[in-house]
Amino acid sequence: MTKTNVNIFIISDSAGETASKLAQASVSQYEDLDITFTHQTFVSEKESLLQALEKAKELNALIIHTLISKEFIAIANDYCQENGLFCMDLLSPLVNEISNRTSIEPKRIAGAVHSLNQEYFNRITAMEFAVKYDDGKDPKGFLDADIVLLGVSRTSKTPLSLFLANKNLKVANLPLVPQASIPKELWEMDPAKIIGLTNNPEILNKIRQERMKAYGLSPDTAYSNIDKIQEELAYAQDLYDKLGCIVINVADLSIEETASIVLDELNLNSHFGVG
Amino acid sequence: MTKTNVNIFIISDSAGETASKLAQASVSQYEDLDITFTHQTFVSEKESLLQALEKAKELNALIIHTLISKEFIAIANDYCQENGLFCMDLLSPLVNEISNRTSIEPKRIAGAVHSLNQEYFNRITAMEFAVKYDDGKDPKGFLDADIVLLGVSRTSKTPLSLFLANKNLKVANLPLVPQASIPKELWEMDPAKIIGLTNNPEILNKIRQERMKAYGLSPDTAYSNIDKIQEELAYAQDLYDKLGCIVINVADLSIEETASIVLDELNLNSHFGVG
Numbered sequence: 442m443t444k445t446n447v448n449i450f451i452i453s454d455s456a457g458e459t460a461s462k463l464a465q466a467s468v469s470q471y472e473d474l475d476i477t478f479t480h481q482t483f484v485s486e487k488e489s490l491l492q493a494l495e496k497a498k499e500l501n502a503l504i505i506h507t508l509i510s511k512e513f514i515a516i517a518n519d520y521c522q523e524n525g526l527f528c529m530d531l532l533s534p535l536v537n538e539i540s541n542r543t544s545i546e547p548k549r550i551a552g553a554v555h556s557l558n559q560e561y562f563n564r565i566t567a568m569e570f571a572v573k574y575d576d577g578k579d580p581k582g583f584l585d586a587d588i589v590l591l592g593v594s595r596t597s598k599t600p601l602s603l604f605l606a607n608k609n610l611k612v613a614n615l616p617l618v619p620q621a622s623i624p625k626e627l628w629e630m631d632p633a634k635i636i637g638l639t640n641n642p643e644i645l646n647k648i649r650q651e652r653m654k655a656y657g658l659s660p661d662t663a664y665s666n667i668d669k670i671q672e673e674l675a676y677a678q679d680l681y682d683k684l685g686c687i688v689i690n691v692a693d694l695s696i697e698e699t700a701s702i703v704l705d706e707l708n709l710n711s712h713f714g715v716g
Numbered sequence: 717m718t719k720t721n722v723n724i725f726i727i728s729d730s731a732g733e734t735a736s737k738l739a740q741a742s743v744s745q746y747e748d749l750d751i752t753f754t755h756q757t758f759v760s761e762k763e764s765l766l767q768a769l770e771k772a773k774e775l776n777a778l779i780i781h782t783l784i785s786k787e788f789i790a791i792a793n794d795y796c797q798e799n800g801l802f803c804m805d806l807l808s809p810l811v812n813e814i815s816n817r818t819s820i821e822p823k824r825i826a827g828a829v830h831s832l833n834q835e836y837f838n839r840i841t842a843m844e845f846a847v848k849y850d851d852g853k854d855p856k857g858f859l860d861a862d863i864v865l866l867g868v869s870r871t872s873k874t875p876l877s878l879f880l881a882n883k884n885l886k887v888a889n890l891p892l893v894p895q896a897s898i899p900k901e902l903w904e905m906d907p908a909k910i911i912g913l914t915n916n917p918e919i920l921n922k923i924r925q926e927r928m929k930a931y932g933l934s935p936d937t938a939y940s941n942i943d944k945i946q947e948e949l950a951y952a953q954d955l956y957d958k959l960g961c962i963v964i965n966v967a968d969l970s971i972e973e974t975a976s977i978v979l980d981e982l983n984l985n986s987h988f989g990v991g
Contacts, residue, residue: 445818456972459741462734466782467810469829470822474814482976503813507741527813535742538778538802539749543720547745554744555970565971568875575847600843603878695830696840697731701757 446475448502452493454513455552457482459531460505484513485551494520504528509536509549564609571606574613575599580624582613588703589630590614591680592638593673594664595648597691597699601638604700610709619676627684636703637681641692642670721750723777727768729788730827732757734806735780759788760826769795779803784811784824839884846881849888850874855899857888863978864905865889866955867913868948869939870923872966872974876913879975885984894951902959911978912956916967917945 449468451460457480468476479502481493490513497504504521508514509532521528536547555561574582576599583589587610590598598614605612615624627635646667650660663669681688687706691699703709724743726735732755743751754777756768765788772779779796783789784807796803811822830836849857851874858864862885865873873889880887890899902910921942925935938944956963962981966974978984 445820447814447817455741456976458972459734459737462737463806463810466730466734466829467807467814469831470784470807470811470824471814471818471820472823474818474820483973503810505810509745529809531738532742532745534804535738535778535780536745539722539742539746542722543746543749545720545746545749548747549745552970552973554741555972556744557968557970561970565872565875568878572847572850572874572878597840599847600840603843603847603881606878693832695827695832695836697733697830698758698827701731 446477448477448479448497448500450479450481450493450497450500450502450504452481452484452490452497452504452506452508452517453551454484454508454510455482455555457507460507460529463529463531464505483551484508487512487516490516491520494526498524498526501526505531507531509547509551509553511549560609564607567606567609567611568603570611570613571602575602577615577624580613580615580626583615583624583626583630586611586613586630587634587709588612588707589627589635590638591617591627591635591677591686592691593617593640593645593670593677595645595652596638596640597696598638600696601699601703604696605703608700608704608709617673617677617680619673623680632685633687633707635684635686636706637677637684637686637688638699639674639677639681639688639690641690642667642674644692645670645674721752723752723754723772723775725754725756725768725772725775725777725779727756727759727765727772727779727781727783727792728826729759729783729785730757730830732782735782735804738804738806739780758826759783762787762791765791766795769801773799773801777801780806782806784822784826784828786824835884839882842881842884842886843878845886845888846877850877852890852899855888855890855901858890858899858901858905861886861888861905862909862984863887863982864902864910865913866892866902866910866952866961867966868892868915868920868945868952870920870927871913871915872971873913875971876974876978879971880978883975883979883984892948892952892955894948898955907960908962908982910959910961911981912952912959912961912963913974914949914952914956914963914965916965917942917949919967920945920949 449464451457453460484490504526506517508517514533518530540547590602592598594616602612602614646665649665653660653662653665689702724739726732728735759765779801781792783792789808793805815822865877867873869891877887877889921940924940928935928937928940964977
């Protein structure tokens with residue numbers, strides 16, 4: 442049996458990120474699905490909108506749009522209704538409800554969420570901060586950081602730092618290696634801002650073996666040795682105890698899940714998803 | 717007049733990222749709105765779902781949910797209907813339509829989009845790649861990169877690299893400074909993978925002046941001098957011409973917009989939003 446093909450059209454007068462996220466989340470609920478995505482983003486001309494709609498009709502595609510222009514919304518919704526196309530107008534329900542409640546009119550500016558405002562520049566600063574103070578490169582950054590992540594190799598410090606940076610948080614991270622000296626800044630800072638990451642030794646063993654293979658080396662090195670890993674983790678836990686910091690075991694957690702726990706622990710959840 | 721307060725509840729059995737994105741995009745269409753967000757994420761118990769719904773009712777909140785469990789969806793939707801609460805069930809329309817068309821049942825696994833599969837690990841690899849090969853740190857990375865970004869200081873190379881990494885693309889970047897030597901790897905790689913970033917001199921002048929002020933220095937340094945900037949930009953353009961690479965002027969573009977153009981130019985748009 443051949444796979445069933447489903448066409449999904451993302452149409453937006455901005456980057457279409459919200460619609461893409463929704464499509465991703467929905468599609469991930471299926472296996473053996475042959476999905477074709479088409480993105481018609483930054484739509485600013487009526488003609489390109491109509492072309493996209495006609496193309497979608499030809500393919501009997503599912504349409505998800507995040508149009509904000511009143512004219513474009515009407516064109517898309519009317520076209521889909523007249524032609525019996527599946528259409529999700531993502532922004533209208535919430536925007537209309539907010540306006541009804543508050544009697545404030547929406548600006549209807551495409552891409553307002555990406556407007557080059559102070560928050561946007563703060564986010565860029567946070568991303569640059571994460572890169573600059575990744576991997577213990579400069580412990581002086583700890584004192585300016587909102588969060589400092591500690592962990593032995595392969596406890597997802599770097600991707601977690603970047604993910605949190607996207608929430609406008611300044612994050613530095615330090616890899617823990619037994620015998621290496623601990624930067625004095627770690628003892629000078631508020632331990633409530635420190636997160637100690639840990640993992641199960643078996644999982645680290647597997648991840649590190651894979652990493653060695655990817656480098657074309659034998660999987661069984663000192664780096665991936667389970668006794669060595671246990672020693673590293675014990676060393677890390679001992680440091681976490683001394684610092685009195687929060688500890689999170691990232692085994693089986695995705696970056697998104699770990700980030701959510703970090704934000705909960707630090708009571709920064711007002712940042713989460715709205716940064 | 718006091719600001720009108722609107723409460724928005726994000727409820728999810730996963731991280732709630734899709735609902736957060738939608739709320740962000742909608743709220744950004746308003747000024748002078750006093751929004752309170754509440755996140756009830758990773759809901760795994762009926763009790764915590766009911767508690768969240770009751771709290772939302774007390775506050776007459778707008779509810780956006782991305783629940784995938786059939787039981788939880790029914791509880792949330794029924795509760796909202798019975799109590800006259802505004803409720804957006806984000807996943808159901810698309811998931812139901814896909815199932816109707818394909819006769820395939822959804823897995824209904826919370827957080828399937830974050831499952832620790834190969835694609836997830838590829839994304840982590842891409843993020844680590846971006847950090848490792850940021851700022852010209854190691855030009856050997858150019859030969860393994862999907863994209864190499866070039867640009868003078870403050871043309872958003874770092875955040876753009878990280879944003880593209882989130883789409884599973886391996887991105888390296890190189891700051892351009894007249895007189896500095898150009899790494900030989902740049903001439904050895906496929907110029908179709910190189911993107912030259914540029915900006916308007918007036919904008920760079922303003923950004924760099926702000927940066928100097930942030931460092932507590934005089935805004936008028938050689939770094940922010942307009943003649944100096946024009947010289948740098950001319951040098952960059954000359955290099956782009958020699959390489960025959962794509963050039964993007966990032967003036968007035970957000971990172972998301974620039975990323976969208978990069979993906980279009982490189983015909984990588986199937987990655988976009990679904991990576």
